Amino acid sequence: MFDYIVLDEAQAIKNASTGSAKAARILIGRYRLALSGTPIENHLGELWSLFEFLNPGMLGSASVFKPGKGAAEKLDAETRGVLARALRPFILRRTKTQVARDLPEKMEQTLFCTLEPAQRALYNELRDHYRLALLGRIRSDGLEKSKMHILEALLRLRQAAIHPGLIDPKRANEPGAKMDLLLDQLREVIAEGHKALVFSQFTSMLALLRRQLDVENIRYEYLDGKTRNRAVPVERFQTDPEVKLFLISLKAGGLGLNLTAAEYVFLLDPWWNPAVEVQAIDRTHRIGQTRSVFAYRLIAKDTVEEKVLQLQASKREIADAIINQDGSVLQNLCAEDLEILLG
Numbered sequence: 001m002f003d004y005i006v007l008d009e010a011q012a013i014k015n016a017s018t019g020s021a022k023a024a025r026i027l028i029g030r031y032r033l034a035l036s037g038t039p040i041e042n043h044l045g046e047l048w049s050l051f052e053f054l055n056p057g058m059l060g061s062a063s064v065f066k067p068g069k070g071a072a073e074k075l076d077a078e079t080r081g082v083l084a085r086a087l088r089p090f091i092l093r094r095t096k097t098q099v100a101r102d103l104p105e106k107m108e109q110t111l112f113c114t115l116e117p118a119q120r121a122l123y124n125e126l127r128d129h130y131r132l133a134l135l136g137r138i139r140s141d142g143l144e145k146s147k148m149h150i151l152e153a154l155l156r157l158r159q160a161a162i163h164p165g166l167i168d169p170k171r172a173n174e175p176g177a178k179m180d181l182l183l184d185q186l187r188e189v190i191a192e193g194h195k196a197l198v199f200s201q202f203t204s205m206l207a208l209l210r211r212q213l214d215v216e217n218i219r220y221e222y223l224d225g226k227t228r229n230r231a232v233p234v235e236r237f238q239t240d241p242e243v244k245l246f247l248i249s250l251k252a253g254g255l256g257l258n259l260t261a262a263e264y265v266f267l268l269d270p271w272w273n274p275a276v277e278v279q280a281i282d283r284t285h286r287i288g289q290t291r292s293v294f295a296y297r298l299i300a301k302d303t304v305e306e307k308v309l310q311l312q313a314s315k316r317e318i319a320d321a322i323i324n325q326d327g328s329v330l331q332n333l334c335a336e337d338l339e340i341l342l343g
Helices: 019-025 044-054 077-090 117-141 144-162 177-191 203-215 231-239 274-281 304-314 317-322 335-341
Strands: 002-007 029-034 106-113 196-200 220-223 245-249 264-267 293-300
Touching (some): 019 044, 044 077, 144 304, 177 196, 177 203, 177 264, 177 293, 196 203, 203 245, 264 274, 274 293, 304 335
Parallel strands (some): 106 293, 196 245, 196 264, 220 245, 264 293
16 A cells, blocks of 8 residues: 555556556555546547546546547537546646746747658659549448558658658668758857757658768757667767767657757647647756757648647647647547648
């Protein structure tokens, strides 16, 4: 029997069916506390999992909150209000502006780039192929049975928007609009003596960037899911004035890192879930930071990336009304959304 059980980064048990979530629930303690900057990352089922740890049974059957069951996505305003009031006594929400008033300003900006002709031709070819194949499949098989094909299509289109080399390794040496824009930005940041974080979901993109940085003899640190001792590159980046860049896989480094030596953050590709991007930016915009932070999202114009931004903005409604941000684009994707993404 524990006196207190405290979960830091409590969204780690957001999936109630995982071993870690089950292990947390069977711990025995007098008091339980869950700490998280993003208690809802994808859908309301994640909130159920947290409360099943905190107050077992309080939110009833998990099926009500599961995506795809209807209730979680279609809560009307009155029902959301009831749920928000029911949860309010158990939630203490504090923003950084409330608890860290001395924290410097954070400025976010979206930088758009235009695809080079060869990259545009590749992207358009893939888009037209998937639009024809997917929309026909959905008409014949339905949206639910087409989910895996949709995910593959969106993955390939996102890769094509980033760099041709992610689609075909033989095209790794071809120019890419986003790579050119990023390198221009990084050279300027380094010349002015600043440090920067570069995030991407694709380690293959980070590999292309590393190759170019090596050619230009620019020192950097690197971290992805295969990095064994994360503390070593973090310490070097934080303390070595010659190391100006830190390349990080978004999923591996979006949490648990303190990188206040950086003033600039570059997000190479948009993620469906805005909360994940916020967590990445907050690796440097956190207590201990003494300078303003500048965060840039790099977006390829007239591609699926622009559509992702649109869906990010339109899919936050449920969780915003209750507690935080809902980025459940893939969970709630409908045929109309797909038409937009492939448009």
